Amino acid sequence: MSDSPVVPETRVLAVASHVVSGYVGNKIAVFSLQSLGCDVAALNTVQFSNHTGYRQWTGSRVSAEEIIELYRGLKQSYLDDFDMMLSGYVPGAAALEAVGRIGEELKRKAAAQGKPGSFFWVLDPVMGDNGNLYVAPDVVPVYKSLVPHADLVLPNQFEAELLSETPITSMSSIGHAIQVLHERYGTPHVVITSVSLPHPDHPVSSLSVVGSSMTSDRRARPFKIVFPAIDCYFSGTGDMFAALIDDDVDALDLPLARAAEKVLATMHEVLTKTAERMQETVEKARVELAKAEVDGTERASNVEDEKKRMHLLKSKAAELRLVRHLDSLRFPKAEFRATRL
Amino acid sequence: MSDSPVVPETRVLAVASHVVSGYVGNKIAVFSLQSLGCDVAALNTVQFSNHTGYRQWTGSRVSAEEIIELYRGLKQSYLDDFDMMLSGYVPGAAALEAVGRIGEELKRKAAAQGKPGSFFWVLDPVMGDNGNLYVAPDVVPVYKSLVPHADLVLPNQFEAELLSETPITSMSSIGHAIQVLHERYGTPHVVITSVSLPHPDHPVSSLSVVGSSMTSDRRARPFKIVFPAIDCYFSGTGDMFAALIDDDVDALDLPLARAAEKVLATMHEVLTKTAERMQETVEKARVELAKAEVDGTERASNVEDEKKRMHLLKSKAAELRLVRHLDSLRFPKAEFRATRL
Numbered sequence: 001m002s003d004s005p006v007v008p009e010t011r012v013l014a015v016a017s018h019v020v021s022g023y024v025g026n027k028i029a030v031f032s033l034q035s036l037g038c039d040v041a042a043l044n045t046v047q048f049s050n051h052t053g054y055r056q057w058t059g060s061r062v063s064a065e066e067i068i069e070l071y072r073g074l075k076q077s078y079l080d081d082f083d084m085m086l087s088g089y090v091p092g093a094a095a096l097e098a099v100g101r102i103g104e105e106l107k108r109k110a111a112a113q114g115k116p117g118s119f120f121w122v123l124d125p126v127m128g129d130n131g132n133l134y135v136a137p138d139v140v141p142v143y144k145s146l147v148p149h150a151d152l153v154l155p156n157q158f159e160a161e162l163l164s165e166t167p168i169t170s171m172s173s174i175g176h177a178i179q180v181l182h183e184r185y186g187t188p189h190v191v192i193t194s195v196s197l198p199h200p201d202h203p204v205s206s207l208s209v210v211g212s213s214m215t216s217d218r219r220a221r222p223f224k225i226v227f228p229a230i231d232c233y234f235s236g237t238g239d240m241f242a243a244l245i246d247d248d249v250d251a252l253d254l255p256l257a258r259a260a261e262k263v264l265a266t267m268h269e270v271l272t273k274t275a276e277r278m279q280e281t282v283e284k285a286r287v288e289l290a291k292a293e294v295d296g297t298e299r300a301s302n303v304e305d306e307k308k309r310m311h312l313l314k315s316k317a318a319e320l321r322l323v324r325h326l327d328s329l330r331f332p333k334a335e336f337r338a339t340r341l
Numbered sequence: 342m343s344d345s346p347v348v349p350e351t352r353v354l355a356v357a358s359h360v361v362s363g364y365v366g367n368k369i370a371v372f373s374l375q376s377l378g379c380d381v382a383a384l385n386t387v388q389f390s391n392h393t394g395y396r397q398w399t400g401s402r403v404s405a406e407e408i409i410e411l412y413r414g415l416k417q418s419y420l421d422d423f424d425m426m427l428s429g430y431v432p433g434a435a436a437l438e439a440v441g442r443i444g445e446e447l448k449r450k451a452a453a454q455g456k457p458g459s460f461f462w463v464l465d466p467v468m469g470d471n472g473n474l475y476v477a478p479d480v481v482p483v484y485k486s487l488v489p490h491a492d493l494v495l496p497n498q499f500e501a502e503l504l505s506e507t508p509i510t511s512m513s514s515i516g517h518a519i520q521v522l523h524e525r526y527g528t529p530h531v532v533i534t535s536v537s538l539p540h541p542d543h544p545v546s547s548l549s550v551v552g553s554s555m556t557s558d559r560r561a562r563p564f565k566i567v568f569p570a571i572d573c574y575f576s577g578t579g580d581m582f583a584a585l586i587d588d589d590v591d592a593l594d595l596p597l598a599r600a601a602e603k604v605l606a607t608m609h610e611v612l613t614k615t616a617e618r619m620q621e622t623v624e625k626a627r628v629e630l631a632k633a634e635v636d637g638t639e640r641a642s643n644v645e646d647e648k649k650r651m652h653l654l655k656s657k658a659a660e661l662r663l664v665r666h667l668d669s670l671r672f673p674k675a676e677f678r679a680t681r682l
Contacts (some may be wrong), residue, residue: 003344003672004667009665018385020384020411020415021382021420030372031375035376038664039665041362041363042368044388047385047388047403049413049414050414050418050420057414058411059407060407060410069401070390071390073391073398077391077395077656078650079657312419313419316420323378324346331344
């Protein structure tokens, strides 16, 4: 049956942001994991109207105390029997510490039950991108204290620099940064998502994912997967990678490189289909808007208003079209191959 | 392609409760609607650790102000372009009034754009069950003020009594209650979920759904669908009915009776599969617990503790296994037939 579950029974705790409209954080993770057959407990760390890429949003953050209370609620009803945890954006150092304690406790519990490998924590250290820190500076040391407890960390290039304290300027320096992450933190698996570095072997408009599963003496075994860049600024791609790899690495017991290949196949299909549709959607909206202004049903806007309106339109059109592409989530057909770094 | 979207592009605003673990409210509605291909904006009215059927939970409610702010956030970024709204549990009269204003505004907007039928509001008037009011008494008049704006209301038997102020004691009095709902509130479509009334034609262990789409002069055209009761207390069945009928009635333009037949087919399959698995899960947990008490890894419990623990175990095992039965959500095979009441 093609609609039967893709993965065995797996209970996942997903701690990340929630947006009412659109797809980032838990709005991506929950559906992606559920569509594969996972039972997902979704602990939302914020509830915002939409993602911050729109440059305006409303909503509120969940406090450290509320996070602790929700977890206590799960425990008291024996609902803390998780096989995995996926942690994404958490607002502020105190709330992040609370999430960290949950991860550590679940790891300890698995060890105490004599099943130390039975719980898997995927940590997405959400701190910034492209050289910009977009969290408070006191969040960085908290992530550094949590990484040693995670099974897989998923920094982007900038976050890998922050955690390794190693500048990444070339494909060889990225190998060095990964080695530092394995050595310093003892994290068994590392994947650096969206690496944008020139390399003689790569096409000009390509990106890479670079990952490694360490040896028992903490030596990196880095691989890379090169894939075509899509000329569009999507939000939530890191969240989507995290959700899908979370499931693959542990549940299917795939080596990291195989799991990453599969994740990229899904992402490439969903992103390509979203981008194809985006152009058309934006064009249609632009025509409608111009017509409404001529009709007088919308007041004619000045240049600033128009720019803002177009940015909002494009942001909406760039929301990942996950729910229209269940086939890509469940059984991707695209093929990407990992090679040694 | 069997994984392709079941419904056309549909943008739904789902306003209901969120539980971290398990399946009620938006945790059911969002996945059900997304799995059919709907773009769901999920405005969560509470975040609780688990549903209240466990008899213990933690978490917090979202205030009326926060609901208003979230909706303002959607509007300011032109994200209020909904084809449907599904409203479920909303904590308190003030928050419910806020949700009501959203529904009314979306209806007015559709009318102002010259597309009065283009927005469809499914209202689940969550007030109580089996003769017990489980919301504050001041919530009841708010629901009475909202029902005239809804396109479809989904009371259970008790809520239908409250709204119609008509006692429901027989299959004929239920027809009368529906007539009152059409007449007094002008609501075009009504479905009373989980009707448990004896009738000479019905098997002893059966339940019914009774619905009606009114004529232009507000006369009821009631139908009923009889289906086998499953001897197990599930939570979230009303939410599941709401999510699935929401989508069917409008998007597929099915008459209400046909839509309800399809929804019941999905629900019957998911509930049956959940119940089948439940017995086994509870038995396994009971054995493990007894073993742990003998081993001394769990302290031997007194009768009260044991009863509570078993209630929690059963509650967890009765959580709807939606994510393991995507096939039943998307393409149910069970068949139920509506007949005239």
